[in-house]
Amino acid sequence: MQRLAGGFQAAKIFLTANDLGLFLEIGAAEKSPGELAAALSVDRRALRLLLNALTALNMLEKGDHGYRNHPVVYEHLGNPATYRGAIFRHIHHCWDSWSRLPGVVQTGKPDFAAEANALGENDEWTRDFIEGMNDVTRDLAPQVVPQLDLERAEVLIDVGGGPGTYAAAFQQFWPELSEIRIFDLPDALALGRKRLEDLESASKVRFYPGNFEIDPIPGGADAIWLSQVLHSQNESGCQELIRKLYAALDRGGKLMVHEFLLDDDKASPVMASIFAVHMLVMTEGGRTYSGAEIGAWMKAAGFVDIAVLNVSDDTAVVSGRKP
Numbered sequence: 001m002q003r004l005a006g007g008f009q010a011a012k013i014f015l016t017a018n019d020l021g022l023f024l025e026i027g028a029a030e031k032s033p034g035e036l037a038a039a040l041s042v043d044r045r046a047l048r049l050l051l052n053a054l055t056a057l058n059m060l061e062k063g064d065h066g067y068r069n070h071p072v073v074y075e076h077l078g079n080p081a082t083y084r085g086a087i088f089r090h091i092h093h094c095w096d097s098w099s100r101l102p103g104v105v106q107t108g109k110p111d112f113a114a115e116a117n118a119l120g121e122n123d124e125w126t127r128d129f130i131e132g133m134n135d136v137t138r139d140l141a142p143q144v145v146p147q148l149d150l151e152r153a154e155v156l157i158d159v160g161g162g163p164g165t166y167a168a169a170f171q172q173f174w175p176e177l178s179e180i181r182i183f184d185l186p187d188a189l190a191l192g193r194k195r196l197e198d199l200e201s202a203s204k205v206r207f208y209p210g211n212f213e214i215d216p217i218p219g220g221a222d223a224i225w226l227s228q229v230l231h232s233q234n235e236s237g238c239q240e241l242i243r244k245l246y247a248a249l250d251r252g253g254k255l256m257v258h259e260f261l262l263d264d265d266k267a268s269p270v271m272a273s274i275f276a277v278h279m280l281v282m283t284e285g286g287r288t289y290s291g292a293e294i295g296a297w298m299k300a301a302g303f304v305d306i307a308v309l310n311v312s313d314d315t316a317v318v319s320g321r322k323p
């Protein structure tokens, strides 16, 4: 229990070091606390304590002259070519919302508009959120997308696909698709667009700014991909969105909902259960859902052939067809 309670201290040390750009500053070299304190403009004694704690946490290694990145840390946070620090900056932005958990448990609602900040109101947070999604999915998307059945699809809409990572994977693994449309909020879309626009590997991708709570979803598609979006909605929001996606699909079209699914007991697996609390502090009424819940909403909207497919260690796809 003590280790569990102290977990926030290790997390804070790591997230602070990432925000400082410490791992990038060390890069592939071994650097002394003096060199690092000067480069990062921080207090040398404080940094030395942080460096030693990061060494104890196996993120750094201590040499004769200073500190080196552990090879795994170097790959993901120390090497600019393979860097993925945005996701950890996004997690750190969420820290304040988590600190308010006791109040949220009292009232049932967050009193801080964290979600709005990540969805456009705060430029830095929005960039870290959208780039962070790419950090997480750039290995996952090429694993998940080939497992989907899109043999008969020609036009796919990726709703909430702003980061663009899945869209590029759809083009790579399903060459029969003639067009891949990304529908997302304008700020998120602009960030993904900037990264994809010049890529040959995203030549079939088109961009549709919009808010699915207000705007219509463009019609004329025979496949819809909704990945890691439903959990930010409350139960009636999920049902409404699924009905809207049903209306947008052509007959015979397929909806695929990708999520961290809860088991039927709603208390496992651990990742989806903790993510439900993450949504409690971050959104107005979101949480994670079970495959049975999502499947029931799809059935009520009119979908048939509903199936659940585990596509990675932590995620699954609930799919259904519009008859």
Ligand SMILES: C[S@@+](CC[C@H](N)C(=O)[O-])C[C@H]1O[C@@H](n2cnc3c(N)ncnc32)[C@H](O)[C@@H]1O
Binding pocket: 119, 133, 134, 137, 159, 160, 161, 162, 163, 183, 184, 185, 188, 210, 211, 212, 213, 226, 227, 228, 229, 232
């Ligand atoms: C957690 S991210 C998931 C991104 C991507 N689909 C993935 O799986 O990595 C949620 C996405 O939904 C988008 N989104 C959230 N609310 C939205 C809304 N009301 N209308 C359109 N897009 C929305 C966000 O901008 C963001 O790109």
